[in-house]
């Protein structure tokens with residue numbers, strides 16, 4: 001499944017800054033994501049999570065600095081079939097069944113038809129394959145979207161708030177699916193503003209106002225801030241940052 005060597009970073013950014021509408025949105029980010037890691041992208045609404053994801057999938061102009069994704073600059077044609085990107089908006093055809101949607105994406109990715117069925121099973125929608133998307137719940141429709149991103153066996157999955165609006169059981173199932181993908185060598189970059197979800201990740205990129213506050217394993221963030229939860233760790237990091245700035 002993977003073409004990159006195991007010790008090559010799946011994603012690395014160096015001094016990355018991005019402006020939108022003439023305003024700085026990402027400011028001087030530096031980090032690297034190892035292949036096969038599940039990395040949480042966390043921080044309050046508007047901190048720049050979606051912009052960072054857009055930059056890595058190659059649809060956002062970089063103002064300064066560099067980004068490399070699977071060894072290439074974002075947007076390189078060779079990356080097209082190697083990255084799966086699921087935006088916040090469910091992007092499937094509502095008048096088609098789950099299987100018709102996923103099969104359509106399989107055709108676009110020149111993937112075998114059997115890969116559609118595998119992707120549907122991976123997201124736990126096997127029993128709903130023949131159901132039209134407009135007759136699914138919101139969470140099921142989100143998972144149908146994820147299945148579409150899985151069909152080409154991408155090496156990197158970039159998922160913008162995939163668990164938003166899901167009930168706890170579905171959320172649990174989705175995290176289990178994502179973890180299984182990582183165990184097969186897929187790298188996942190997953191945004192969320194539910195801090196508790198950080199505990200599911202190998203490391204967390206914690207952002208605020210376009211800056212990176214920390215990039216550490218979740219248990220290390222809690223330990224180093226002397227707190228009991230990710231919410232508290234985040235607040236402690238902000239306080240430290242404000243003290244340094246004062």
Ligand SMILES: Nc1ncnc2c1ncn2[C@@H]1O[C@H](COP(=O)(O)OP(=O)(O)OP(=O)(O)O)[C@@H](O)[C@H]1O
Pocket residue numbers: 020021025043044045046047048049050051052193
């Ligand atoms: N098209 C745009 N033009 C100008 N500024 C934008 C545009 N889209 C977003 N922004 C600004 O960029 C900043 C970061 O937005 P972004 O969508 O990346 O945040 P986010 O962390 O993903 O937020 P959320 O969690 O609410 O989805 C915000 O201040 C936002 O107002």
